[in-house]
Amino acid sequence: MTSTQRLAFLKGHGTENDFVIVPDPDGRLDLPATAVARICDRRAGLGGDGLLRVVRSAAHPEAHDQAGEAEWFMDYRNSDGSIAEMCGNGVRVFARYLLHAGLVEAGDLAIATRAGVRRVHLAKTGDVTVSMGRAELPDESVVVTLGGRSWPARNVNMGNPHAVTFVEDLAHAGDLLAVPPFSPASVYPAGVNVEFVVDRGPRHVAMRVHERGSGETRSCGTGACAVAVATARRDGLDPAETGTPATYRVDVLGGSLSITERPDGTVEMTGPAEIVAEGTFDAAWLAGALA
Numbered sequence: 001m002t003s004t005q006r007l008a009f010l011k012g013h014g015t016e017n018d019f020v021i022v023p024d025p026d027g028r029l030d031l032p033a034t035a036v037a038r039i040c041d042r043r044a045g046l047g048g049d050g051l052l053r054v055v056r057s058a059a060h061p062e063a064h065d066q067a068g069e070a071e072w073f074m075d076y077r078n079s080d081g082s083i084a085e086m087c088g089n090g091v092r093v094f095a096r097y098l099l100h101a102g103l104v105e106a107g108d109l110a111i112a113t114r115a116g117v118r119r120v121h122l123a124k125t126g127d128v129t130v131s132m133g134r135a136e137l138p139d140e141s142v143v144v145t146l147g148g149r150s151w152p153a154r155n156v157n158m159g160n161p162h163a164v165t166f167v168e169d170l171a172h173a174g175d176l177l178a179v180p181p182f183s184p185a186s187v188y189p190a191g192v193n194v195e196f197v198v199d200r201g202p203r204h205v206a207m208r209v210h211e212r213g214s215g216e217t218r219s220c221g222t223g224a225c226a227v228a229v230a231t232a233r234r235d236g237l238d239p240a241e242t243g244t245p246a247t248y249r250v251d252v253l254g255g256s257l258s259i260t261e262r263p264d265g266t267v268e269m270t271g272p273a274e275i276v277a278e279g280t281f282d283a284a285w286l287a288g289a290l291a
Contacts, residue, residue, distance in 0.1 A: 007286055009039075009046065010097060010278040014089035014128075015271055016218035016254025020048040021097050024075075027059035030290070033081025038289040040079035045289075049217045050087060051077045052094050063112040070110035070117050072098060078213030086115035086159035088221020092128040092273035095120045100275050115159025128273045132158060132222065134265035135229040140187045144194060146180045147172065153182065153194070154230040158267070160212075161192045162226035166234065170198055173208045176216035195223045197231065205231055206251035218254035225267045228259035239263045 007029070010021040020039055022029070031053060040048045053075035057063040063073035074094045076087045091111055098104040098111075099122055106124045110117050119131040136157040144153045144165045149172060153163040163182055167173070173180070173196040180194045191212040200206050207227050209220040228248040232238065237246045239261050247260040257271040 006280040006283055008278065008280050010100075010275055011046065011048070012052075012093040012097060012273065012275045013254075014092045014219065014221065014273045015252050015257060017050075017087075017089035017220065017252075018048050018218075019090055019093050020046050020051045021054065021093070021275075022051060023054045023097075023101070025054065025056050025059070027055045029053070031077070032290070033077070035289045036077045036081035037079065040081075049079055049211070049214050050084070050090060051079075052087075052090055052097070053077070054094065054097065057112045062114060066112035066117055070112040072103070073112040076113070078211070079215075080213045082213040083114070084160055084213060086113055086118075086222055088130060088132060088158070088223075088225060088269055089219055089271070089273075090221070091118050091120065091130050092221065092269075092271060093275075095122045095128055095130075096273040096275055098122075099124070113159070126272070127270050129268055129270040130221070132225050132267045132269050135226065135261070135267055137229070137233070138187075140184075142182055142184075142187055144180050144182045147174055154226075154233070155187060156226035156230055158222040158225050160222055161188050161190070162195060162223055163188070163192050164195045164197060164226050164230035166197050166231075168198065170196055170206065170208050172196065173210075176208060176210045179212075180210055193220060193223050193226075195220070195227050197227050200249075200251060203247065204249045204251075208253065219252035219257070221257065221269055221271070224250040224252060224257045225259050225269055229261055229267060232261060240265060 057067035057073040121129040142153040153165045156162045
């Protein structure tokens with residue numbers, strides 16, 4: 001990319017988990033981690049919890065084998081530029097962008113991610129539902145320690161790793177600027193998203209989250225799914241055994257998500273997704289960021 005070229009961007013959010021969206025259908029843009037971090041900087045850049053690069057699956061080496069199922073690949077990056085396998089709120093915003101840009105029709109579609117293909121139901125307006133796949137519940141015991149307190153955590157994988165901790169007060173999570181200490185470190189060699197959860201009522205919980213590579217965010221879609229599954233097991237509910245879906249409302253700082261685990265193990269997430277702005281990067285600024 002030369003300094004005279006302009007690159008389009010959009011901003012979107014899902015329950016206030018916000019993203020910079022960069023259309024790159026042919027996969028021609030090289031976005032190093034340093035450039036992503038500058039773009040996501042809330043003072044010196046556009047600001048965002050992460051970046052969604054929109055690429056045709058056939059044009060991206062990590063998604064080429066998914067091209068037969070899903071035309072579009074969500075190349076998701078954390079705000080520090082690191083790569084993440086999956087982002088639930090990001091998938092909803094990604095789908096909303098595809099409709100906004102006229103690249104798909106409303107209805108059912110598939111989106112390729114590093115965690116596999118995700119099925120989405122997309123209405124013209126309103127909420128977006130994503131089939132997030134099945135939760136994995138590894139047996140390893142995990143302990144989260146913070147502020148002189150320790151709690152057991154449930155290890156849940158939603159295509160990315162989570163440690164779900166039930167606490168009496170969300171204030172026990174502290175400021176969540178740094179990664180909450182956990183042990184043993186070997187359970188999460190590539191880091192982990194840590195959720196702190198309190199009960200609000202029957203099948204209704206609230207959470208705060210430290211997202212790996214981003215710090216505390218206003219919402220985390222995969223985290224809400226992990227929380228719902230962990231809460232169901234704590235409550236003695238396993239849809240695979242009962243044959244009945246289990247639905248939980250999960251409040252996040254930026255709103256609420258509805259999470260349903262079905263008897264076949266599939267976890268579905270329903271929530272809002274909005275496009276709020278679009279424009280172009282200043283060419284000279286972008287050239288500096290990419291340098």
